[in-house]
Amino acid sequence: MFAEIEQYFRTNRLPHIWCPGCSNGIIVKSIVEAIQKAGLDQDKTVIVSGIGCSSRATGYLNFDTLHTTHGRAIAFATGVKVANPELNVFVITGDGDCTSIGGNHFIHAARRNIDLNVILFNNNIYGMTGGQYSPMSPTGAKGTTAPYGNIERPFDICNLAIGAGATYVARGNSFHTHQLTDIIHAGIANKGFSFVEALAACPIYYGRKNKQGSAADMLKWQKDHCLSKEAADRLPLEKKEGKILTGVLHNVSAPEYTEQYDKIISRFKEANSNA
Amino acid sequence: MSSAVEQPPIQINLAWCKGCGICYTLCPTKVLGADELGKVTLTQPKKCTKCKICENHCPDFAISVSGGKKS
Numbered sequence: 588m589f590a591e592i593e594q595y596f597r598t599n600r601l602p603h604i605w606c607p608g609c610s611n612g613i614i615v616k617s618i619v620e621a622i623q624k625a626g627l628d629q630d631k632t633v634i635v636s637g638i639g640c641s642s643r644a645t646g647y648l649n650f651d652t653l654h655t656t657h658g659r660a661i662a663f664a665t666g667v668k669v670a671n672p673e674l675n676v677f678v679i680t681g682d683g684d685c686t687s688i689g690g691n692h693f694i695h696a697a698r699r700n701i702d703l704n705v706i707l708f709n710n711n712i713y714g715m716t717g718g719q720y721s722p723m724s725p726t727g728a729k730g731t732t733a734p735y736g737n738i739e740r741p742f743d744i745c746n747l748a749i750g751a752g753a754t755y756v757a758r759g760n761s762f763h764t765h766q767l768t769d770i771i772h773a774g775i776a777n778k779g780f781s782f783v784e785a786l787a788a789c790p791i792y793y794g795r796k797n798k799q800g801s802a803a804d805m806l807k808w809q810k811d812h813c814l815s816k817e818a819a820d821r822l823p824l825e826k827k828e829g830k831i832l833t834g835v836l837h838n839v840s841a842p843e844y845t846e847q848y849d850k851i852i853s854r855f856k857e858a859n860s861n862a
Numbered sequence: 863m864s865s866a867v868e869q870p871p872i873q874i875n876l877a878w879c880k881g882c883g884i885c886y887t888l889c890p891t892k893v894l895g896a897d898e899l900g901k902v903t904l905t906q907p908k909k910c911t912k913c914k915i916c917e918n919h920c921p922d923f924a925i926s927v928s929g930g931k932k933s
């Protein structure tokens with residue numbers, strides 16, 4: 588029921604600007620449901636976004652929100668978290684925003700293990716600017732800047748996050764909405780850098796250029812091509828070939844950045860009071 | 863209003879519906895249909911199993927289904 592989560596939306600700003608069938612709204616709903624499930628204080632929760640279709644989400648969410656500049660959402664979020672570590676800080680970002688122009692901020696926030704919840708809306712393309720290929724476009728996929736098919740290899744962004752030091756990494760999609768809510772919820776519980784890749788569907792640019800059919804067809808594609816890691820662990824190799832693994836991929840503990848920073852501050856306070 | 867008449871469990875906010883087709887394509891029991899603009903209509907409300915597939919996948923928050931499983 589929308590009524591149960593309505594308090595988290597700026598309903599006077601709805602309907603949103605996203606195209607018919609764009610899955611961004613589905614993913615936003617999962618984020619909000621995860622926040623509600625975790626019982627986070629709405630006044631102590633900040634949502635930061637960059638620039639892109641997905642990043643427009645902050646305009647519709649009834650929290651303290653920051654709609655920042657392209658690629659810099661994680662940098663702004665780092666500032667918010669360091670200034671007041673009590674806040675729950677979320678980042679909403681697109682595949683271009685996070686992995687292209689914002690790639691450096693992303694890997695270093697993961698390396699620092701700063702307590703942010705980053706949700707990447709991966710629609711495999713630059714939606715807002717009209718369908719240019721991104722570092723997450725599959726090899727062979729078409730974009731306005733790849734009319735003959737993309738010759739590059741995409742990032743495996745979850746593996747990149749793990750390699751860079753993120754302590755919680757998960758992947759979900761816009762068809763399996765309960766799973767998406769659950770993995771975002773589990774990421775909130777992690778004290779450190781939590782990263783969720785949410786497979787999104789852009790029926791207008793990615794879908795049309797790559798003959799993916801209707802918005803409903805794109806969701807069905809996700810249903811048929813995603814396999815939860817738990818299920819995959821029990822299946823023979825041939826049954827998982829070509830599947831995209833979803834669920835929690837990595838969860839470890841490591842010192843969190845703002846806690847380490849606080850320790851330094853306390854040390855100096857102690858030294859001063861002893862002097 | 864008589865309590866004996868069962869209200870359909872589905873509430874639709876047509877002002878927010880963009881006619882994307884997701885709900886009526888995914889609805890397993892064909893409860894939902896489309897008008898000439900492609901916006902959602904209730905065609906066979908009695909067949910609704912309250913599975914909430916429509917509610918969960920409407921990107922525009924335009925459908926709510928009361929009762930049934932917790933979404």
Ligand SMILES: Cc1ncc(C[n+]2csc(CCOP(=O)(O)OP(=O)(O)O)c2C)c(N)n1
Nearest residue numbers: 639640641657681682683684712713714715
């Ligand atoms: C510094 C800067 N460079 C380029 C742009 C143009 N621009 C706006 S959105 C965008 C990419 C959007 O793609 P993505 O982050 O994947 O989000 P989506 O729109 O697909 O959700 C670009 C390149 C910009 N706004 N600012």
Ligand code: SF4
Nearest residue numbers: 605606609640714789
């Ligand atoms: S261009 Fe694509 S990503 Fe952007 S709002 Fe439209 S469908 Fe969504």
Ligand code: SF4
Nearest residue numbers: 879880882883885920
């Ligand atoms: S899924 Fe939502 S926006 Fe799309 S047709 Fe159904 S009610 Fe309308």
Ligand code: SF4
Nearest residue numbers: 889910911913914916
């Ligand atoms: S709840 Fe299920 S059965 Fe009822 S209208 Fe929605 S999709 Fe159809």
